[in-house]
Amino acid sequence: MNFEISFGQTTTDSIIDGYMSWSARGTQDGAIPPKNFFIKTNDGEKVVLNAIKDKKKGVVMDIHNMQTGWQRFAEGQSDWVWNDDLKHWKPKPGDDYKQGLSIPCSINNDKLVIYRMAGVAVIESFKNLSQQINGNDTGKLPVVVMTDCKEMKFKVGSTQIPTLTVIDWVDRPFILDAQQDKDQSSADESAVELPANSEF
Numbered sequence: 001m002n003f004e005i006s007f008g009q010t011t012t013d014s015i016i017d018g019y020m021s022w023s024a025r026g027t028q029d030g031a032i033p034p035k036n037f038f039i040k041t042n043d044g045e046k047v048v049l050n051a052i053k054d055k056k057k058g059v060v061m062d063i064h065n066m067q068t069g070w071q072r073f074a075e076g077q078s079d080w081v082w083n084d085d086l087k088h089w090k091p092k093p094g095d096d097y098k099q100g101l102s103i104p105c106s107i108n109n110d111k112l113v114i115y116r117m118a119g120v121a122v123i124e125s126f127k128n129l130s131q132q133i134n135g136n137d138t139g140k141l142p143v144v145v146m147t148d149c150k151e152m153k154f155k156v157g158s159t160q161i162p163t164l165t166v167i168d169w170v171d172r173p174f175i176l177d178a179q180q181d182k183d184q185s186s187a188d189e190s191a192v193e194l195p196a197n198s199e200f
Helices: 120-133 174-180
Strands: 018-023 036-040 046-048 059-061 067-074 077-082 098-107 111-118 141-153 158-170
Touching: 018 120, 098 120, 098 174, 111 120, 111 174, 120 141, 120 158
Parallel strands: 018 111
Antiparallel strands: 018 036, 036 046, 059 098, 059 141, 067 077, 067 098, 098 111, 141 158
8 A cells, every 4th residue: 555645835934924015105006005014915915014113012123134135026026136144245236136135023922024125215224223233232133113204315206214213122032933944045925824813
């Protein structure tokens, strides 16, 4: 008698609850108002990330497992060229690439989202946040909230830069420990479906 077993389709990212993004002008479908962070699920649902605006909650950012790199959209897919470390940037691969980052984040100590995004607003926002983080490596992780939003003007157009502030330093939540050994660079950017009662 032959033994056969199947577990169906699997994903290396089953622990991830969603992907976190910043929307300066709001999403085109109207689901997310301007000047908000939000979580995107695999079924296309977008949920405003309220915790990052709540000084009693915030979002824990895993700065020890973050990555920076260059990103572009090509043939409907997101293409990333990751840096080897956080101090040195690789040469820009092409004119259509933008600076970006990827950071595992914990929400309410039981949700894991990946903040993976590129663009001026993302980089400028994290530049300001890094000034609060540099030199404060205590082995703990920063709890971050959005305290303001400022307009940045260009020769043509403008964008909104979220002001991120560290309000506390905490021990690594278990949900980030569980994710730590996974390969972030191979993560599929479509998130797993969230339970209907999920709150962010």
